[in-house]
Amino acid sequence: MTNHSHGWNKHKVQVKLGLLPWGRIIFALIAIALQFGIVLFAVLKVSRAVPYIYLIFGAISLVCSILVWTSEINYAYKATWIITILLFPLFGGLLFVISTLQKAGTLNFSKYTDTANQIKKQLFKTCASDKEFKSLQGSYLRQMNHIQNTTFYPAYSDTSTLYYPSGEVFFKDLIADLRNAKEFIFMEFFIISDGELWRLVYDILIEKAAAGVEIRLMYDEIGSMWKLPKQDLTALQEANIKIHVFNPIKLLILPSFLFNWRDHRKMIVIDGDVCYTGGSNLADEYVNIIERFGHWKDAGLRLHGSATWSFTVMFLTLWNYLDQQLTSSIEEYYSYRPRLDATTKNEQHGILIPYDDVPDDGVEIAANVYRNIINRANHSIYIMTPYLVMDETMNQALYTAAESGVDVKIITPHHPDKPYVHAVTRSYYKQLIQHGIEIYEYKPGFIHSKVILVDGIAAVVGTVNFDYRSLYLHLECAVWMYDTECITAIKRDFEDTLPICLPITKTICEQWSIWKRAGQWFLRLFAPLM
Structure with a gap:
């Protein structure tokens, strides 16, 4: 397979692994050491109380295990949490409680999903019907219907698709489309990391904002933690670029496996007509400017046509939720609809459904x-x-x-x-x-x-x-x-x-x-x- 550079300047760097990705292992080792220390201290200093200590630990384990078993989480999670609680009676139970409180105290995805679905039902009620998809074979027609009925996003047949087998070609076209933006840019990433790629995108965003293009940027705090310079965020906001940080973390001392409910999506909507999505984040390793783990291979898509409307709605519903302004009102959304000419609307490009998934809303x-x-x-x-x-x-x-x-x-x-x-x-x-x-x-x-x-x-x-x-x-x-x-x-x-x-x-x-x-x-x- 040929490796195309597409103009990116490549160089190897020795990348230091951050503390956060190793949090699971580090915390497990600390938990084992602390529990061993507590038990040893109890045996040496308060040996008479050891039976009562074990009784207390056992009660904690039993209560937490019952709570886990009766919860609505996936069965694999139930088994893992119960094993963790039994191995670490004190810390396992405490972690489960913290995890539950973190979910309850930060994001209400059930409420978000209910309101977002009401919006989608109103916005997409005039979209294409099954009659337009006669070419679908029976089993795939059923799958198309299943996705539409559970996500409330419609199927489209008038949207062209371009597949990218690498981050290099993905960002090459994305950069060109960003330079041509006229009305708005909606950008959402899990990771934004300072480097050559970010410098290039940053300059374009500043330039486009000065030209009157509406720009909104959304990123996940854990994914981008310690990677995105604060001065860049300040400069973007001063340029009238709106920014949202998804699900900020309050306690960094917690192990990283408790940092759940992250925004792992990647999407860029440009003028409502073009959208990009896929695995690539906004960081140099994704275009092999730096080498972290050998050659980095990723994949992505470019959509041009009516289906970009679904990505626009995805972005805006989450944005408005973070703004605490998510209502079932749909007036704002219509101003960002694709403005396609008649020829584009009548073209047939196969069938596709963009969709998103939200955790903890009862639908997998x-x-x-x-x-x-x-x-x-x-x-x-x-x-x-x-x-x-x-x-x-x-x-x-x-x-x-x-x-x-x-x-x-x-x-x-x-x-x-x-x-x-x-x-x-x-x-x-x-x-x-x-x-x-x-x-x-x-x-x-x-x-x-x-x-x-x-x-x-x-x-x-x-x-x-x-x-x-x-x-x-x-x-x-x-x-x-x-x-x-x-x-x-x-x-x-x-x-x-x-x-x-x-x-x-x-x-x-x-x-x-x-x-x-x-x-x-x-x-x-x-x-x-x-």
């Missing part, structure tokens, strides 16, 4: 879309994902597909960004292989693409990883597609990528040391918290 959109498209496969399922940390329902869907004769191939990184998550990813390999699924690791470096291609005709591209955080804990967005122009490019990307991957066999898995495999399985116990 992202997981259901993945399971649904896997279950409807007849010939092939090709997946690219940086993390493969799945619950049993997703595993079973993949097992059933492979055992039914479907060709299932999964590409994961060979050079991980998070070694402990990669260890959990590898813990799944042997079982997947035994069920007939082919596993490949991307040898040049780290693959961050979130892509699934089914039967060479349907695909999902977006921000959703095959892990618990994306499927159940983060805000995400993606595009479901059927027979769009970019399907051919997605298929070509898999064909170009597989030859430079390392095929993982059962023999390779069995050659890993017993200590390595034991470590993988131990970490897997806590997979939902990673």
